[in-house]
Amino acid sequence: MTASRTNAPQTDDFRIERRAGEWVVTFTPTGARFYFGDDGMETRSSDSDVPPEDLPMDYDPLEVERMAALVAYAARGHAT
Structure with missing residues (x-):
């Protein structure tokens, strides 16, 4: 029996930007974007520039x- 192998995302796999009141x-490996407000809640659905059929399947x-x-939470905690 073989276990499914997936890569674990690392913090350096992410880029964070502050835009118009949201994080x-x-x-970066897939281009998927996640949007968070200052309260930590996701403000809208994630999206990606990569078509679903071209997304790498080795990330959960x-x-x-x-x-x-977690990355958004850490960034909010250090924002001035």
Whole structure:
């Protein structure tokens, strides 16, 4: 029995930007973007510039979203 192998997302796989009152966290391997408000809640659905059929399948999407939320949380805590 072989286990499914997925890459674990790392914090340096993400880019974060502050745009018009929200934090935009981009997962650079896939281009997926996640949007968070100052309260930490996701403000809108994630999107990507990469068509779904071309997305790498070696990342667990739930792990990517969880890490994006953690990155946004850390950035909000250090914003001035």
